[in-house]
Amino acid sequence: SQKIEQNSEALNIQEGKTATLTCNYTNYSPAYLQWYRQDPGRGPVFLLLIRENEKEKRKERLKVTFDTTLKQSLFHITASQPADSATYLCALDAGGGNKLTFGTGTQLKVEL
Amino acid sequence: GAVVSQHPSWVICKSGTSVKIECRSLDFQATTMFWYRQFPKQSLMLMATSNEGSKATYEQGVEKDKFLINHASLTLSTLTVTSAHPEDSSFYICSARDRGSGGAKNIQYFGAGTRLSVL
Numbered sequence: 001s002q003k004i005e006q007n008s009e010a011l012n013i014q015e016g017k018t019a020t021l022t023c024n025y026t027n028y029s030p031a032y033l034q035w036y037r038q039d040p041g042r043g044p045v046f047l048l049l050i051r052e053n054e055k056e057k058r059k060e061r062l063k064v065t066f067d068t069t070l071k072q073s074l075f076h077i078t079a080s081q082p083a084d085s086a087t088y089l090c091a092l093d094a095g096g097g098n099k100l101t102f103g104t105g106t107q108l109k110v111e112l
Numbered sequence: 113g114a115v116v117s118q119h120p121s122w123v124i125c126k127s128g129t130s131v132k133i134e135c136r137s138l139d140f141q142a143t144t145m146f147w148y149r150q151f152p153k154q155s156l157m158l159m160a161t162s163n164e165g166s167k168a169t170y171e172q173g174v175e176k177d178k179f180l181i182n183h184a185s186l187t188l189s190t191l192t193v194t195s196a197h198p199e200d201s202s203f204y205i206c207s208a209r210d211r212g213s214g215g216a217k218n219i220q221y222f223g224a225g226t227r228l229s230v231l
Contacts, residue, residue, distance in 0.1 A: 032218060043118070043205045043222030044156070089155065093218065098144060098209070100220060104155040 002027040004103040006090060012109045013080055021075040021106045023090035028101075030092040033066055033073050038087045038105065047088075048075075080110045115139055116208050118223025125196055126231055133191045133226045135206030142208035145189040146220065147181060150203045162189040196230045203227055 005024045013019050023033070032051045036044035050057045050066045050073070057064045063076040077084050087107045091100040115138040125131050135145055143164045148156040160181055161169045168181035178200075180192040189208075193200055207220035 034219070036222075041203075041225065041227070043116075043207070043225045046219050046221065049219060098161060099146070099158060101158070102155045 002101070004028070004090065004092060004101060006088075006103040007106045008104060010107040010109060012111060015081060015110055015112050017080055019077040019080050019084070019108055019110070021088050021108065023073040023075070023103055025071050025092060028071070028092050032093055033064075034091045034100065035062075035064055035073075035075050036089045036091060036102075038089055040087075044089055044102075077108075080108075082110045082112060085109045114210060114219075114221045116206065116221045116223045118206050118226055120226060121224055122227045122229075124229045124231065127197050128195055130192055130194045131196055131228060133193075133204055133206070133228075135189045135191070135208070135223050137187045137208045137210075137221070140208075140210045140221075141186040142189075142210065143186060145183060145206055145208045147179070147189075147191050148205045148207070150205060150225075156205060159191075193228065196228070198230045201228055201230045 003026045032049055034049045035047045037047055038044040048057055048059055048064045050064045052068055061078045065074045073090055087105040089105040090103045117136045117138055119134045123131055145162040147159045149159050150156050158171050159174045162181045162183040164183045164186050170176045178194055183189040203225050205222055205225040207222045209220055
């Protein structure tokens with residue numbers, strides 16, 4: 001069956017360190033993968049999209065990698081700040097070009 | 113740019129009543145909008161895909177007579193929860209794709225969500 005797995009346990013890191021979040025998937029062949037941020041009681045906010053032919057994408061302090069052989073994406077936040085504390089969701093195109101399927105998300109807490 | 117407004121943000125209703133949730137794209141046209149449901153500490157579950165001018169496509173297990181979707185224009189989709197019951201209490205979120213954004217057309221822009229509590 002198809003699965004998208006993210007660390008269900010919360011990730012606590014110290015301010016200034018690099019946070020690394022993992023997204024693994026099985027039985028998908030996504031043309032692209034996306035990362036979103038969700039704050040409590042709010043809708044997700046788009047962060048980055050990476051295509052299957054791209055190995056890495058960067059945006060300011062964010063970096064995403066995409067390994068279609070390992071079926072894994074890593075999401076990095078460098079020089080993390082308390083304001084980065086949120087739940088981060090990865091999402092894959094579910095085929096058909098329109099729909100996204102979301103992972104369960106990883107809660108990140110950046111401590112002073 | 114790419115702002116999606118969802119209203120209301122919070123609603124409490126009695127069991128058996130119907131509730132309408134609106135989703136508007138404010139600065140772009142959205143031929144496709146999506147409706148999701150999210151339970152606490154769980155991921156977003158797609159309920160249906162709403163296409164402007166045509167019937168919505170519902171995911172397996174979602175009752176289309178229970179969750180009525182209307183996508184009357186390129187900027188507005190509505191979800192009506194009919195005869196709501198306590199088990200329908202959840203966080204409902206809409207999203208929209210920008211029809212004109214070329215390579216970024218696969219990005220979904222989300223509303224802030226609606227917290228529905230059915231008593």
